[in-house]
Amino acid sequence: MASDVLVRLENLSKHFAGGIVGLNDINLSIDEGEFLSLLGPSGCGKTTTLRVIAGFEAPTEGVVRLDGKDITPLRAFDRPVNTVFQDYALFPHMSVAENVGFGLSLRKIAGAERRKRVAAALDMVGLADKINQRVQALSGGQRQRVALARAIVCEPRVLLLDEPLSALDAHLREQMQVELKRLQRELGTTFVMVTHDQTEALSISDRIVVMNKAEIEQIASPSVLYDQPATRFVAGFIGTMNLLDARLAGREASLLRFTAGALSLNMPASGAVGLKTGDAATIGIRPEDIQVSPNRIEGSVAVTVESVVFHGRSLRVHLRTQDKYSLTADIPRQSELAAMTVGEHFFASLRPGAACPVLPA
Incomplete structure (x- = not known):
């Protein structure tokens, strides 16, 4: 991925009628050739x-720059940007070739050159054999590919994707995630995708912008967002996270000891810079970092099984402590504990070596 900034949003705000704030002082740099996703709940400002x-x-308020130039006053048609819409926005009375070549015809590209570029775009998305078909005869996944071909055929500097896979079934959606990433790598074009699906964003993005209430909460790679969320919102939105209200109970060598009710948590000191003994904090623990045992060990807490949910290779187990803390743990199906049932009693503790984010209380 290149490191040169292609698009820069500077102090961007958008207010709608009725006092609705769509964006509040957004600052964002998008690199040349990266796959960036805007992720967040409905109404957060990503679209x-x-x-x-x-x-x-x-x-x-604010400015949109492309290659350092202010493009804020430019109309959509005058920007080197194309968009793939959620509903694809294809022309039903046109053939696949006519749909893909529509933008080229508006740009007065000659017939022979237009046909060549249309064929190349359709070949890139795997639809070369559908060039003369009507779009009404295509499946949802094929229509999505036509919309992609129509967007890339004009060779935009930036390709914008507004929840492009949301209309597809789960299996086809997963296939198209792989295809989208392949296409972006082959083209070297900057992709900016809007999605509310965290799995989708985590699987194909170089960086993710997590938004909430018209503002940016965190910008980072998928691994950093997952392992080192910067805010409580990000911790709760990316993946599944146990968020425990805790207090710093003391320091032991390079470890910090936190208590969350009856649960004792020993973690690396690097995770809580500036905290003093007695200070409150929120500890984030992934389900895979909660270990469950039939026997009490040091630092563990007694728990009762409230539900067991099948998750393919693992079981998602919901537990409750005697002091009413709720914990979620993932248990491998091959484990001897996989036969646990609702109402059974066990002991839960933090997996040794687990890297848990320490967030503001």
């Missing part, structure tokens, strides 16, 4: 951000 980059919405 508004995409539409401002595309030129479909004018910001109330």
Whole structure:
């Protein structure tokens, strides 16, 4: 992935009628050739951000730059940016070739050159054999590929994708995630995708922008977001996380000892810079870092099984401590504990060596 900044959003805000804040002072740099995802719940501002980059919405304040140049006043058609919409927005009365070549015809690209570029785009998305078919005869996945081909055929500097896979079934969606990433690597084009699906964002993005309430919570790679969430919102939104209200009970060599109710947690000191003994904090623990045992060990707490949910290779077990803390743990199906049932009693503790984020209380 290149490191040169291609798109820069500077102090971007968008206010809608009725006092609705769509974006609040957004600053974001998007690198040349990267796959960036805007992730967050409905209404967080991710689609508004995409539409401002595309030129479909004018910001109330702030600037959009491309290659350092202010493109804020430019109309959508005058920007080197194309968009793949959630509903694909294909023309049902046109053939596949006519749909893909529509943008080229508006740009007055000659017939022979247009046909060559249309064929190349369809070959890239695996639809070379569908070139003369009507889009109405295609499946949902094939229509999505046509929409992609139509977007890339004009060779945009930035390709914007507004939840492009949301209309597909789960199996096809997973296939298309792989195809999207392959296509982006082959083209070397900057992709910016809006999604509310964290699994989708984690699987194909170089970086993810997590948004909440019209603001950016964190920008990082998938691994950093998963292992080192910067805020309680990110910790709870990315994957499944046990968020425990805890207090720093003391320091032992290079470890910090936290207590969350009756649960004792020993973690590396690097995770809680500036905390003093007695200070409150929120500890994030992934389900895979909760170990469950029939026997009490040092630092463990007694728990009762509240539910067991089948998760393929593992079981997602919901536990409750005697002091009413709720814990979620993942148990391998090959484990001797896989036969546990609701109401049984065990002991839960933090897996030794687990890297748990320490967040503000």
